[in-house]
Amino acid sequence: MKINMNKEELRKFLLHAPQGSIHKYMENIHPVDILDILRENPEDSFDILNRLPEKTIATIIDEAEDKEKYEILIKFEDNKQKNIVEEMSSDELADLLGILDEEESNKLLSKMTARDARNVRQLLSYAPDTAAGIMASEFISVRENMTIKETLKYLQQNKDDSENIYDLYVIDTFDRLKGSISLKDIVVNDFDTKISSIINTEVSTIPFDMDQEQVGNKFVKYGFLSMPVVDNSNRLLGIITVDDAMQIIRDEGTEDINRLGGVAAEEKINGTLRDSVKYRLPWLLINLLTAIFASAIVGMFEVTIEKVVSLATFMSIVSGMGGNAGTQTLTIIVRGLALGEISYKNIKRVLVKEFCIGIITGTVIGTVIAILGFIWERNIAFGIIIGVAMILNMIVATVTGFVVPIVLKRLKIDPALASSIFVTTFTDVLGFFFFLGLATIFIQYLV
Amino acid sequence: MKINMNKEELRKFLLHAPQGSIHKYMENIHPVDILDILRENPEDSFDILNRLPEKTIATIIDEAEDKEKYEILIKFEDNKQKNIVEEMSSDELADLLGILDEEESNKLLSKMTARDARNVRQLLSYAPDTAAGIMASEFISVRENMTIKETLKYLQQNKDDSENIYDLYVIDTFDRLKGSISLKDIVVNDFDTKISSIINTEVSTIPFDMDQEQVGNKFVKYGFLSMPVVDNSNRLLGIITVDDAMQIIRDEGTEDINRLGGVAAEEKINGTLRDSVKYRLPWLLINLLTAIFASAIVGMFEVTIEKVVSLATFMSIVSGMGGNAGTQTLTIIVRGLALGEISYKNIKRVLVKEFCIGIITGTVIGTVIAILGFIWERNIAFGIIIGVAMILNMIVATVTGFVVPIVLKRLKIDPALASSIFVTTFTDVLGFFFFLGLATIFIQYLV
Structure with a gap:
């Protein structure tokens, strides 16, 4: 056989080669590669599977996604299912049972040996995201x-x-x-x-x-x-x-990235439109609520804005920059928490550091925007007001970017999931409040 | 020796146990655990290292961060350095040399055997983020x-x-x-x-x-x-x-999370204040520029806002929601690109899906805000204008959230690094433009 067959060659080999040579070469072919072919050629799927040794089918099912596992397994008649299940590892069987309803689940358990069934029942009793929930009970x-x-x-x-x-x-x-x-x-x-x-x-x-x-x-x-x-x-x-560990490391990364971006951990690039809308819309609606809340703050100051309409032009800069600074801090903190890099030992040091970052970057950004505001409005007070509001909001941003994920973690809520909504609400609301509030107090210097 | 010594027990053991028993038990202690103790007790560091076998020192240096490697190594006199270097693996030696200046680097190369030096020089000739840059040349x-x-x-x-x-x-x-x-x-x-x-x-x-x-x-x-x-x-x-692979999988996750959050890939939770400011300030300044750009759009419509000041209250909702929807899409796309899940086969399907998500979520959010706008202003035109602007901006959001990372990837720029700045600029600018532009066109229905 040729070394490193491409996918099309492998597909043809699996479909047409004599069963003897398929069995012989199975040890050289990674089950994931066969799984790829099954996924891309659903019409050949059953023909290919039927020509494979039961042991190989078991390893392919081991590698498949939970839903796929069942779809592949039920293609076969009961006796063959029994043989395949016997070759599967306990952790994969537990994953499979985890997505079945009670009837399907009992049916499948009845096909296992007494020992396997006991093992799998035991595994199912553990929480799925814990060590025991992902372990295999087979060891030497x-x-x-x-x-x-x-x-x-x-x-x-x-x-x-x-x-x-x-x-x-x-x-x-x-x-x-x-x-x-x-x-x-x-x-x-x-x-x-x-x-x-x-x-x-x-x-x-x-x-x-x-x-x-x-x-x-x-x-x-x-x-x-x-x-x-x-x-x-x-x-x-x-x-x-280690192969399960790699999967966990990658999936936990994806989960954090998705959640920080306001997307469900489960959303997949090849998922359905329906699922995507179902996952994203609730997040958008929550964001809409907080955006309306922030707008209400602006609404409180409509009288001030009517007098100095440039406030409307500049106000988003103050809130937006706070959001950016807050996101930077919470990103570092959320990832630090996930990697176990934040402990009692360094937590104070990190808070002080973030506070200082808020002061320093706030002063730089505040000075720049103060000068621009002054030039735009030809009014010193306008420059000072936007500069001060910016510094205050940037400090709020870095401090809440630190505090929110730490508190959520303490409350056993995933910090990646909810931190950004809280932090940006803080920076939006307070950004508008600082800027428009200061403008209202010192309105006589602006008009 | 007690099984599973805690850190303090291990520290005392390393400092005070007879050298014979240290050598004997070294095989049972993971070098990472010794490294932790060295990091947490810098005052004991040299005393502990000096009592360890050279082979163990080499494995500790293998596990250390690049900068630490050198700090540990140069504690010893030349001959001992030579012995330690001989025990180190080629990929770790290459990483170490990678951060040294030419003089230090030559000095260290002179301490290696001819074969090691040749191997390491070869490894250094490869780009550090490629397979050859991370491989070890030792194999059986x-x-x-x-x-x-x-x-x-x-x-x-x-x-x-x-x-x-x-x-x-x-x-x-x-x-x-x-x-x-x-x-x-x-x-x-x-x-x-x-x-x-x-x-x-x-x-x-x-x-x-x-x-x-x-x-x-x-x-x-x-x-x-x-x-x-x-x-x-x-x-x-x-x-x-696989141990290097796990590190890569985790580090690539951290890199993407950091970059999406506007933080340098290198920023560490325990890094210095100076580094954090250095890493974050440029990003904030770029964001400031785009925020000013978006504000300039608002500035163009000051005359309109002067007539209907509620526009100022509502405008951030349109831009902000676009930003949220755009971030959702780019998060999914950036992670999909990183995991190699986007290909020619599914790229069109994904684009169509994102476009549809924009229409559907835009219509829902647009309808809600239209009703709220109508109630707030008691003006149907106001409700219709904000609703339409929202729908348009949400579609822009999901489409640019898709297009920007794909184009950046094609241009060989890390999509995680720059996508969000482009997408939120689009959604800010166009959010303001759609809403205030429509309001300007239909101003007679608003006042």
């Missing part, structure tokens, strides 16, 4: 008194159970974690080395209820290939592997 | 005709060179990549299995000049532990490992 455990050679023999004999091995674990008779050994340690140490002499007892464990965002941060920090998930008594419940 | 290659047992013996004998093994590679006499074998395949197959029978010839390779963002996407898609970087003749230049 070995005994301390085994040698490398015995361990290798053991792995060779249990080849079929070892789909996802990255590290091996040593547990005691109460399932409590005693240590881990990486595959690297297995392959570089002599055959008669005892596991006990290479075991790593200082294993970083993940509490079962840790938020998946923190799990992702741990993987980035340590660069592990897998990490053990334990309960409160240090019993090994399952493992999280 | 084996021959096809070896058996598993021979391979294991070979790995055992070359234990010291195998710091970072995730996969093994088979190359021909011209260094061209023939295939790869995972460690998993090594440990689960029988001792007399030939490498040739388990080799994966359909290896996904990374072209040396691929952008690191795309490299990250490949790792997420396939879940690989390492990927080979090849030149145009398929010669194996080096490998990228």
